[in-house]
Amino acid sequence: MPTTLLALTLGACGSESDGDDDTRAEDTTQTTPSTDPGSTSPSTSTGGGGVDFDEVAILHATAAGGETSAAPVVLDSDAAVADFVAPFTRGDLGQQVQTTYVATKVPDGRTMVGSVVSIGCDVPPGVTVSAADSLTITPKKVASPLPECLAPVTTVALVLVDSDAVT
Template structure:
């Protein structure tokens, strides 16, 4: 008796689907970093600006979403900010990125937990009046609900004019 042959394309299709599923699962468990494009939609007063520096993402990192920018201008401020995260490797990545980011005179590097979920923001938008700025995530469009094994925490780092952190009184 002859062994039964399978149609030739079926094995390749199964292999391709399996590879795609594994790639998606691997991506869900890795920390990611991206450099978002600056937000050109806002025109802050007096030449003040906010320039997105990075979006840092870690799986199962914990924290709480808070779009209010937190100044990361001292070692104590950085330690307090990263202290909210359960994932120590993620916290260390944030500390390293803050340490290697230089901002100019009259500017402060700030951080915000911009999202926790199954999707990672593609960009950051900095919105609001001086003293009440928010770092808002721009999420990718998805035609279907996205599921993941563990939520991903995304932190936005922004190089911001001190005038935007103030209560609106510049000078």
């Protein structure tokens, strides 16, 4: 029985390996959010439906729960943030999102949006934002993805976009 459980757990995120290099699956640290959007490095896209945006934070926690969605949620009130973090049933990811929301000064004409961009072995290095038919947040590819992990990592992207992009 323990062997079966271990095999199912290890098989959840990829192929077999010795597991010695799997440190990211246990990492529950967050990126440091900026409380001054002017100090963030804006990721600017032009053409092809790209949207100008400021990446506020890429937050993550191991086995936090949630479901991925390219469609972001507008985070413009404490109630909206509470609804967004409700699916995060384990770890401190919900608290990370709430703390970042409270600490971020959102300039006039901008709106904070969030999305669960990844659930897997790796934390994406960043995101892109586009608006072909509707606003979407897409994770950037991980350069050297882990072949397996002991538990999936839930990654949330929080970005500021022009308010016109979400109406």
